[in-house]
Amino acid sequence: MRPLGFTGGTLDRADAVRTDPARLTEARRDLRARALAMDGIDFIPGDAGGLRWEAAALTDSDRLMLLGVDDAGIPHFVAEALPGQRIDARSRTVMRALPLLSQEEAALYAAARSLVDWHARHRHCAICGAPTMQFRGGWGRKCSGCGADHFPRVDPVVIMLAECDGHALVARQPGFPPRFFSALAGFIEPGESLEEAVARELWEEAGVRAHGVTYIASQPWPFPSSLMIGCLARVDDPALTLDTTELEAAQWVTRTEVAAALDGDPDAPFMAPPSLAIARHLLERWVSA
Amino acid sequence: MRPLGFTGGTLDRADAVRTDPARLTEARRDLRARALAMDGIDFIPGDAGGLRWEAAALTDSDRLMLLGVDDAGIPHFVAEALPGQRIDARSRTVMRALPLLSQEEAALYAAARSLVDWHARHRHCAICGAPTMQFRGGWGRKCSGCGADHFPRVDPVVIMLAECDGHALVARQPGFPPRFFSALAGFIEPGESLEEAVARELWEEAGVRAHGVTYIASQPWPFPSSLMIGCLARVDDPALTLDTTELEAAQWVTRTEVAAALDGDPDAPFMAPPSLAIARHLLERWVSA
Numbered sequence: 420m421r422p423l424g425f426t427g428g429t430l431d432r433a434d435a436v437r438t439d440p441a442r443l444t445e446a447r448r449d450l451r452a453r454a455l456a457m458d459g460i461d462f463i464p465g466d467a468g469g470l471r472w473e474a475a476a477l478t479d480s481d482r483l484m485l486l487g488v489d490d491a492g493i494p495h496f497v498a499e500a501l502p503g504q505r506i507d508a509r510s511r512t513v514m515r516a517l518p519l520l521s522q523e524e525a526a527l528y529a530a531a532r533s534l535v536d537w538h539a540r541h542r543h544c545a546i547c548g549a550p551t552m553q554f555r556g557g558w559g560r561k562c563s564g565c566g567a568d569h570f571p572r573v574d575p576v577v578i579m580l581a582e583c584d585g586h587a588l589v590a591r592q593p594g595f596p597p598r599f600f601s602a603l604a605g606f607i608e609p610g611e612s613l614e615e616a617v618a619r620e621l622w623e624e625a626g627v628r629a630h631g632v633t634y635i636a637s638q639p640w641p642f643p644s645s646l647m648i649g650c651l652a653r654v655d656d657p658a659l660t661l662d663t664t665e666l667e668a669a670q671w672v673t674r675t676e677v678a679a680a681l682d683g684d685p686d687a688p689f690m691a692p693p694s695l696a697i698a699r700h701l702l703e704r705w706v707s708a
Numbered sequence: 709m710r711p712l713g714f715t716g717g718t719l720d721r722a723d724a725v726r727t728d729p730a731r732l733t734e735a736r737r738d739l740r741a742r743a744l745a746m747d748g749i750d751f752i753p754g755d756a757g758g759l760r761w762e763a764a765a766l767t768d769s770d771r772l773m774l775l776g777v778d779d780a781g782i783p784h785f786v787a788e789a790l791p792g793q794r795i796d797a798r799s800r801t802v803m804r805a806l807p808l809l810s811q812e813e814a815a816l817y818a819a820a821r822s823l824v825d826w827h828a829r830h831r832h833c834a835i836c837g838a839p840t841m842q843f844r845g846g847w848g849r850k851c852s853g854c855g856a857d858h859f860p861r862v863d864p865v866v867i868m869l870a871e872c873d874g875h876a877l878v879a880r881q882p883g884f885p886p887r888f889f890s891a892l893a894g895f896i897e898p899g900e901s902l903e904e905a906v907a908r909e910l911w912e913e914a915g916v917r918a919h920g921v922t923y924i925a926s927q928p929w930p931f932p933s934s935l936m937i938g939c940l941a942r943v944d945d946p947a948l949t950l951d952t953t954e955l956e957a958a959q960w961v962t963r964t965e966v967a968a969a970l971d972g973d974p975d976a977p978f979m980a981p982p983s984l985a986i987a988r989h990l991l992e993r994w995v996s997a
Contacts, residue, residue: 426901434912435951530899537898541834545858548832548839558897569834571898575864575935608847609826609860609933610819612715612926623723634923637901644898646864648937662724 423638424695428526430487430495437485437556446494446556447480454478455486455497459506460532460539460643461513468519470528484534484557486527497531499538499553506539508643517695525695526639533644534558537571540643544569576645577616578604580701581629583654586671587705588625589689593667600670600680600689602698604647617650625669626660629653635704638697649697651705677706712927713984717815719776719784726774726845735783735845736769743767744775744786748795749821749828749932750802757808759817773823773846775816786820788827788842795828797932806984814984815928822933823847826860829932833858865934866905867893869990870918872943875960876994877914878978882956889959889969889978891987893936906939914958915949918942924993927986938986940994966995 436442446452452475456463465471475483475496483496500506513532517525534557541560544551549564560569580602581588589600605620607613614632621629629652638647659669672680672688679687681702692698725731735741741764745752754760764772764785772785789795802821806814823846830849833840838853849858869891870877878889894909896902903921910918918941927936948958961969961977968976970991981987 423901425899426904428899428904432897432908432912438953526899530897533898540856543832543834543837545830545832545834548837550837567829570895572861573864573896573898575862575896606859607862607864607935608721608819609822609862610714610717610815610928610930612712612928613935613937614926615715615717619721623721637903639899639901641899646896646902648902664727 421694422522423636423697423700425526425529425639425641427522428487428530429523430489430527432487433485436488436494437558443485443556446485446488447475447483447496449494450476452476452494452496454483455495455528455531457497457531457535459500459504459510460508460536461510462516462520462528462531464516464519470520470524484538484553486531486534495527497535497557499557500535502542504539506536508536508540511642529639529641532641533573533639534571536641536643541569572644574645575607575613576604576640576647577607577613577620577650578602578647578697578701579617579621579632579650579652580705581621581625581627581652581654582705583627583657583671586657586673587677587702588627588654588669588671590625590661590666590669592665595667596690598690599692600668601692601696602649602701603666603669604698607648613648613650617652621652621654624662624665626658626662627654628656636697636700638700640697647697649701651701674706677702681706710983711811712925712986712989714815714818714928714930716811717776717819718812719778719816721776722774725777725783726847732774732845735774735777736764736772736785738783739765741765741783741785743772744784744817744820746786746820746824748789748793748799749797749825750799751805751809751817751820753805753808759809759813773827773842775820775823784816786824786846788846789824791831793828795825797825797829800931818928818930821930822862822928823860825930825932830858861933863934864896864902865893865929865936866896866902866909866939867891867936867986867990868906868910868921868939868941869994870910870914870916870941870943871994872916872946872960875946875962876966876991877916877943877958877960879914879950879955879958881954884956885979887979888981889957890981890985891938891990892955892958893987896937902937902939906941910941910943913951913954915947916943917945925986925989927989929986936986938990940990963995966991970995
């Protein structure tokens with residue numbers, strides 16, 4: 420099975436460089452150092468597709484955030500957005516350009532996008548409101564008022580297929596494209612395990628009681644910075660009670676129906692998620708189980 | 709195997725009540741409603757041990773945050789800390805009192821502690837610096853300036869045992885009690901899967917290359933609001949290169965040695981983590997595998 424979307428990055432994140440001011444300055448001054456060409460939080464494709472890189476020396480070095488170092492020791496950076504620069508965290512226009520990227524490039528871009536977005540939305544300290552400044556090579560911000568350290572946020576999300584008697588549960592949200600159905604998903608809350616979050620979400624959104632949660636795979640999802648944790652769960656009573664503020668429709672589908680959807684069969688009962696999404700991986704795993 | 713520490717909460721988190729202002733007001737006015745007695749982010753034990761509950765009516769209703777609703781329909785709240793109240797997120801004094809709680813109570817307290825701590829550290833908007841106010845029954849804050857919504861943060865952490873040729877890797881940080889060794893752990897960063905985070909942390913902290921990561925279990929850890937994701941990983945070359953800023957020592961131990969440590973044998977090569985911690989669960993699972 421192919422690797423999950425946005426996984427497979429090959430740079431060494433080089434935490435030892437981030438946290439050592441002397442080594443960080445050296446990396447920023449390295450004449451070989453590259454900076455990722457970005458338009459806000461979207462990448463600018465290269466002439467032959469793929470990512471476009473510029474000489475890091477062209478950018479104010481204080482804005483350079485260290486994505487990592489490659490096998491040849493070349494530092495790779497992305498620049499923090501300028502204060503006035505417009506960042507639309509909800510923009511999905513980059514989705515259309517993602518097929519231009521290799522697996523490794525998509526992973527690298529995911530980290531860059533999440534990082535640039537996080538900095539743009541954390542220019543102030545949530546504790547005291549004073550301005551913050553990046554430190555640790557872009558992997559944190561320090562408050563100029565109270566001195567608090569803040570670190571990039573990753574939001575864990577459970578995404579799951581419920582199974583009942585040879586059927587899997589797929590659902591659609593109001594804004595989805597026509598016929599599109601996917602796995603149910605929701606943010607993990609403080610004070611719960613991922614297994615508990617799976618059961619809670621299935622109860623809240625679909626009105627089914629789940630047990631026997633098993634972990635399948637995970638994937639970073641840079642819209643803006645989620646960690647998607649893919650699971651299966653067993654359900655004994657398939658009767659659905661939908662939370663219609665979250666879901667427009669849901670259906671139990673067979674392996675044959677899922678296989679047809681994955682094949683892009685127009686007669687399938689739904690259109691399956693794209694290959695970049697862990698939801699498709701869950702459906703593929705379930706069909707082949 | 710017993711449930712993991714801080715899991716097993718029995719309240720319905722009642723998202724439909726949180727997000728419906730009329731139902732939330734009704735819950736806050738419910739004469740049966742209870743509020744958890746807290747001293748900052750620590751719980752105040754009841755006279756017979758366990759959690760202490762007070763009538764929710766005694767607290768300013770705007771500060772009441774909905775933990776959930778029990779089987780009898782009784783709403784359970786915890787109050788947001790007052791603006792001047794001192795919150796020490798790093799305090800571990802409550803650890804000594806945790807054995808007074810049942811499994812369910814510890815889970816409920818974990819959610820309450822993480823929530824109270826998050827609100828106390830998010831009185832300002834990270835985007836614009838203006839004051840924020842809680843909404844959704846305490847499961848979010850809204851900015852009074854730019855109107856942005858902010859939601860409680862959960863920080864996913866990987867915690868793992870590396871295995872090599874019948875040995876598991878345990879390590880100690882500088883501040884640990886004497887002889888105490890545990891699993892390695894680290895925060896998952898933007899742009900990586902949990903499997904990639906496991907491999908990165910083992911490389912950064914111990915200098916070993918890992919593969920074949922398998923998920924074992926997860927646990928909320930309210931210090932202040934982590935999601936611990938427990939894994940095993942295979943290592944082929946056991947030669948260690950420690951990051952001495954993170955780790956003071958590390959050792960490869962056999963199943964016999966881990967079993968002795970779990971039994972509290974003073975001749976074991978290390979002292980094992982307490983039963984509340986997922987690190988102990990990982991060691992127990994590894995010994996019995």
